[in-house]
Amino acid sequence: MPTPIQQPSQLFTAMATALRNSSELNVQVGNHDDFTTPGDKAWVLIDIERNASGERAATGRIAHVLTLSLQVIPALSATAFAACDLIAALKNLVTDNRWGLPGDQCDLPMNIDGLPSLAIRADQPNKAWTLTFNQTLYLGPTLLDDPLGTPKFARTWEVSDIDDPDQYTSLEA
Known part of the structure; x- marks a missing residue:
């Protein structure tokens, strides 16, 4: 049985571990502070953008509806559509994924959406794609x-x- 979760940051850690361990992706994973420039591998940058209220769980735990984003920055040698293709692979991984967290504390992702974006670092824009979704965590005592x-x-x-x-x-x- 998975370990009960106490904080939203545990979702970040579980997602990063799952993405790093995915043999299909072969990506570097981190947050915006970890990324400096594109390299030999694509980057997936995880960010928790919002923590909204939701309906309590049936057990009474407080709901935290997190809005998450996975920004993909392709490798330097990648084709023009590499980030879009990687977003499609991420969407397949995100759909129906609880990241190894307890099912009674972590709902399935909802409102999954991928859009082109820019990652700007040191005045250097990089073509990127961002996958956003909501995932509800139920934290605290029942x-x-x-x-x-x-x-x-x-x-x-x-x-x-x-x-x-x-x-x-x-x-x-």
């Missing part, structure tokens, strides 16, 4: 678990604030 291990519940029509654990009551056996 509202069903309290320190005594007694499952709790609340009915929305009986409480003033469904997000307040103090308004939950113990399940009857």
